[in-house]
Amino acid sequence: MSYEIVRLDILTVMVASFATLLLSSQFLRGVKLRQIPTVEASLEAVRVATEKGTPLLFDTGWTGANFWGHSSGLTTLAFVPSTLELLKNIAQEAASLDVRVITGTTNAVYAMMSRDFMEAGYGMAGHPERFNPDDIYFYPDNTGLVLSDIEKIHRYNIGAAVMIGGHNQTSNIVIYEALATTGAMLVAGEIWPNDNSMAALCADYLSFAEENIAIGSYLSDDPVPKAILAGEDIIKGFLIAVVVLGSILYYLGVF
Amino acid sequence: MSKALNLSDKRWIYIMIFGIIFFSSVAPISFPIPVVQWSKDFHQVINQGVTVDFADPPREFEGVTAGTRVFILNSGETSKLWGDMSEAVTTVWKDLISRDAEILLWSSSPDNEATLNKYLLPVIYGANPESHPDYGTKFVNLGYVAGGNQLLEQWKDDVIAITPTDAYGNRLEDLPMMADFNNLKEEADLMIGLDARGLETIYVVRFNTPVLEIGGTDSASYLALSYTGGYFKGMLMGQRGGAEYELLSGIKGNSFSYLQNTLTIAAVMIIIMVISNVMYVMKGPTSKVTEGT
Amino acid sequence: MAQNKSITSLIMSNLPTVLGIIGMFVISSLYFTNPGWPAAVTLRNSVTLSLPWPIAIVSVLLIRRHANNIIKGESTLPYDATVVGSALLMIILGLVNGISDPTYQTLYANINIIGTMAVISAISISIFSPMIRIYRAKSPTMALLIGLSILAFMTYSPLGQMISPVIPQAGDFVQTYISGASDSAFWISTYIGAVALVTRMILLKEKLKPN
């Protein structure tokens, strides 16, 4: 059987992207990274919840919902590790300050992973007994998640929230509005641009799109994820060059 | 214990918005609207066609005429946006029927399927669409089939092999319309996504399939890449998009009744934002500075 | 020798992930080949056909959770009973009369579908509220953004056209050409981040379990 290759140019770009990042993982170790405001602010939110004497809401929305081939595909998977790493760090801080962390998601598998990471965080703080698996909530659809989040915000008078993830149809702002009712501190970043716009309107601390994916690498002690993050800059630089130089070459008729 | 009504209570905002919507609904007026470029493009593609040239050789589509095979993907957020998409979808559907097109419908989730079952199909095909004379020859409903992008990858080669029956249990091979509407990469002449994503990379860049999009007003914000990148050859966004398509196609609908509401609410919001910001600048900043903005 | 052993043990301890990554690239090859490799097509199709299972299981887990709350006598008992009771009612209706049963269909459409639209419609009020309460010209950038929001209000309602046709033209320009490019930057940075995620998986840095 003979196989025809479709779009060799895209295949080349994909292979080159992986090659760049794999090489970066070796050669860019130790490269310094700029700050992302939500990394430190997320831990600050735990302290604010402590002062107010209320639980912290950690909501990641649709994160991981697209394990199953949904149309938004890869982008919903990309920030799964990042949110889990953040949850582990928040859980560690919360355990030491004895703050309850209530989570919300739309996926049972992601909820199961959340349990692993949260439990690890409480263990790292030396307070595994403070971990309550019943504080991990999931709903089969976005509607259930938003409606129940609002109810919990009112019921627990939530004082601080970290909402880093992927919500749906900007429904994150309905949760933000409920948080405004209780006067909660809000740390937010969304993976999708329209949801991110709502975070820009309401959040006390904000991160944009890919910054939310990068948070996991910032929180890790491993130098390899940071090196890969630095390697991504090469791909972005290449795309910028494609536009700048490519436009001139197209105009000159070279292509 | 009785409580006084406090002007700083933000629930006044909610009451005001509901008030505007109510009064706009009981006193609708028609307004002139400009037709945006992506709506013009949408009608142009339906009416006259388009050339798609991402891969070699380019594909010429000559507009929707009798027998044009149109695959409609109810695969985005239809259930959530229906109140903002209803008129555009209905008007375009009527236009496709008037042009004698063959329509294949797929829903990516149970809620999307239920939305069209309740609000669209009864209007177009009656209470039992499977009993309509056009069913099987001009319209086939695949219903909810799980799989998202993976399914679209599979259907590009063969629909019937992956999904042997329609939403009502009929075998697809028994429906005349499906005889030459099976290999979507070649046999779908046009795709119309209802807030659908993923078509750009699955169909457009590899097979030059013409793709149009219908979404909510704000769908344009996250679908803009697909329009400026040239993947979508036209878009209708929100009830305003529906009104624009009514103007372009001459098919009457209900889109214009929504424009009174947007006019009133836009005017009120502009006045409030201008006044509150002028007062803020005059008083000097007192509230907290948000990091994000 | 010791290093080889540690690499072997690393791979063996991550066998499902290693096999999954190999599978991932085999499946990816289908994008670029015509026709696709039959074994890869079979794997992809089989996984797709099995997808209803995990989605259905989420519902079962949710119902189980609320049933457990009832058994434990939690303070949320009436609401847990509502969740479990309504879910069981739907399941019984669907199983007894089939999923085309009119009562089953109409309950879903008039409770869940309309509830979803209610939540999504509440987005508008949740935007108008902070726009009135906190959207202030705290800096020149904020002043620009507020100006653009006003332009958008005029463009996407008949108001702009009633004042001057130039207004909607200007709004459309910003939306199509600047917001469009910005949308691309948002998405593309995310896609690059996703490629980085797969790279970390290849290097076994992403196990989806905590260390």
Place this chain on the structure above:
Amino acid sequence: MASPIEPLMPYLNTFIFFAAYTVLYKNNPVYRFTQSLIVGVGAGYLLLSNINAFYRGVASQTFVDGSINFSMLIPWILGLGYVCIFIPRLIDVYRAVSILTLTVGMGVVLPYGPAIFWTVSQTYAQNALNFLSDGFSVQTFGNLVTAIAYVLGLSYFFFSDVASKPTTQARKLGRIVLLIYTAMTITTTALGKVNLIQWKVLDTINGVPSTLWIPALMFLIMLVDHFYPLKNIISKKPE
């Protein structure tokens, strides 16, 4: 055939829609009941829809004309692997099946990233200088603006000091480009979503039967409750 409860549905429909809004007044039992009902009905429906989807796609195709279709056995095996989530001793089987599904799903969509970032960049490059060859128009000027805005926006996402420090000015402009998007999106989203409320309000006014009295009654009850809390009438205790 219509359901015998169909005549009640317009009232239920309107009640559910506006009951979801009562939380704007305050957290209350009507909201909590409605929320629980939506979650429960959704869970039951989703479960059966997916059983039906599996029946259509796999179960009904497993035995065809008296013989086994072996290609249909793999989805069955994977499905049984998922069921292991309910058996703690076999949870690793569930994890393995999940990883397989996850990686196959990622394999399908993995090429989409490079396909998008390569073809978008190419398209922008192709059109950026059209004003030099095709003359100055809104479209050719717009294409130039798009290319510049895209470059600035992308530069915002530089992470390493090596790349981000020399491009500080471009990144600041890039942040403004991203914020311009947010300003436009906030407004278009609000205007789009307010249509959804009007769509339902029009239904309460023009639908048969008219159900406008339901939200009106709800509003009145909330107003009364604000001054004379209904809870006190029921429990005979001050709030």
